Amino acid sequence: MKWQDKFDPKLMATVAEVDEQIAPRLAAIDDQVLTNEAKVLDSFRAHEVAESDLISSTGYGDSDVGRDKLEAIYADVLSGGAPYADALVRPQFVSGTHTIGVAMLGLVRPGDEILYITGAPYDTLQEVLGMAGNGIGSPKEYGIKADYVPLKADGSADLPAIQKRIRPETKVITIQRSRGYATRESFTVAKIAEMIKAVRAVKPDVWVFIDNAYGEFSEPIEPLQVGADLMAGSLIKNAGGGMAKSGGYIVGRKDLVERVSYRMTVPGIGGAEGATYGNLADMYQGFFIAPQVTGGAIKGAIFEAALLAKLGLQVSPSWDAPRTDLIQTVNFGNPKDMTAFAKAVQQNSPIDAFVTPIAEEMTGYEDKVIMAAGNFVEGSTIEYSADGPMRPPYTLYMQGGLTYAHAKLATIGAAQATFFN
Known part of the structure; x- marks a missing residue:
């Protein structure tokens, strides 16, 4: 079975339209990744990073x-x-x-x-x-x-x-x-x-x-x-x-x-x-791949914006707007759809996919917050996640994605669970 067969045909037709629509923007992000990766690689070489530098101190x-x-x-x-x-x-x-x-x-x-x-x-x-x-x-x-x-x-x-x-x-x-x-x-x-x-x-x-x-x-x-x-x-x-x-x-x-x-x-x-x-090893390797991971997360946000806008939701930034961070907001207008989408994000995570997120009080926040994040690192927002305070206009703040493929699959899955069931 192809991966596309798991989803509603109408949804996949919309996904195909989105893929064609955003292709030039994704190509521009790929070029930006190369620009940033070149800076990181040049610096690693200039500072003569050695295997021994990865050994941490106590x-x-x-x-x-x-x-x-x-x-x-x-x-x-x-x-x-x-x-x-x-x-x-x-x-x-x-x-x-x-x-x-x-x-x-x-x-x-x-x-x-x-x-x-x-x-x-x-x-x-x-x-x-x-x-x-x-x-x-x-x-x-x-x-x-x-x-x-x-x-x-x-x-x-x-x-x-x-x-x-x-x-x-x-x-x-x-x-x-x-x-x-x-x-x-x-x-x-x-x-x-x-x-x-x-x-x-x-x-x-x-x-x-x-x-x-x-x-x-x-x-x-x-x-x-x-x-x-x-x-x-x-x-x-x-x-x-x-x-x-x-x-x-x-x-x-x-x-x-x-x-x-x-x-x-x-x-x-x-x-x-x-x-x-x-x-140290994780911090070095993480910074080295950061341009690629960040680029993939931004590509995921562009896909999210384009797909969810076609499904009638208010999004910010729009898919073709300039990007300066990872965050993609989606206004659901009501707590029911916001909660359903967050639950589906969790269900499409690699870790704790069986867990159901619920809105709860969190230290430092005025309103209850719902958080969907099945991540390898607790609280990591370079990994695909969605969270937001339970207050009008019921906005989820989506961010991250270690790979563009995961961000895309999870977004499609969340859209199907919320709007095509």
């Missing part, structure tokens, strides 16, 4: 040559080869939120301000910044302010309002590249460049930090190449290539990386210590 992690070399590669690739760049790439970061929090809070001191210029940060970071939750350990306990500039009605950055809002105490400008659980479009590197230019026109010495989650290798260049000072992300998203089991990275100006390293550990140690205990 204990304090002093003189971990493999770790130091991997961080040099991250700095090289993600900064476009800038000589000022340095990086921290560590399994000790427990999540993207932790990594981003360490980066931002390592930059500021009492009396300073962190200002988001891309609207309110997503739920978990609001707690990190003291905008929500009990505030214990947050910046406001140390006399550090955190605020944001709302986006315009169309979801774009309000540049005049941003320029007006910047104050003498504004030390860090933060840009959230991906939409998170918002309905706005994610910001391309070109849009980020416009924001940075507007900010620098008012305060040239302000530090610009990028929450780069979901963004690595989704375009040919990264935000550090258009004027950002520092950025951070998770290793169980794009940069880990599906291989890294945990961790995060911070990359940017050497002086700022050193500054935040003292918050990662303690003053006097910074990045000099930190064992990699069995993670």
Whole structure:
């Protein structure tokens, strides 16, 4: 039996139309993968990665040559080869939120301000910044302010309002590249460049930090190449290539990386210590294949957008829109279809396909959240998954796919279970 025979003929006719429609876009993504893979390969060769570099350290992690070399590669690739760049790439970061929090809070001191210029940060970071939750350990306990500039009605950055809002105490400008659980479009590197230019026109010495989650290798260049000072992300998203089991990275100006390293550990140690205990091989291999895995996930998102739009759903971005991250949103308009689709995503996963996801309370989120993710690495969003808060317009945020083939098969399966039964 052919794989197509498992699905409704009407659905497969629509899939055939989609395949023809998106073929030029997929070819463009293949070219982007080659561009990004060339950068990674060149850096591996330039830094003379050896088999011995894959052996991890234990204990304090002093003189971990493999770790130091991997961080040099991250700095090289993600900064476009800038000589000022340095990086921290560590399994000790427990999540993207932790990594981003360490980066931002390592930059500021009492009396300073962190200002988001891309609207309110997503739920978990609001707690990190003291905008929500009990505030214990947050910046406001140390006399550090955190605020944001709302986006315009169309979801774009309000540049005049941003320029007006910047104050003498504004030390860090933060840009959230991906939409998170918002309905706005994610910001391309070109849009980020416009924001940075507007900010620098008012305060040239302000530090610009990028929450780069979901963004690595989704375009040919990264935000550090258009004027950002520092950025951070998770290793169980794009940069880990599906291989890294945990961790995060911070990359940017050497002086700022050193500054935040003292918050990662303690003053006097910074990045000099930190064992990699069995993670280096996966982290190296993951970064090497990350351009290909990310490209496949983006191709999957393009397919999802085209197919689900043809089935009458509201999607964002559209299949032919510019892509700057992995996230594909689908508005179902009602909880029944949203839940049915999420259950079908789980049923088309390689791990825990027999499990039924249910909406439940989650730490850091205001609404119940439903999550479908049958992944090899818990919480990995470079792997195919779908999740979203149970609130109107009942939007699922789909992301990832270790292979384009899996993303395509799982999406077809979820569409059939939801709309063709």
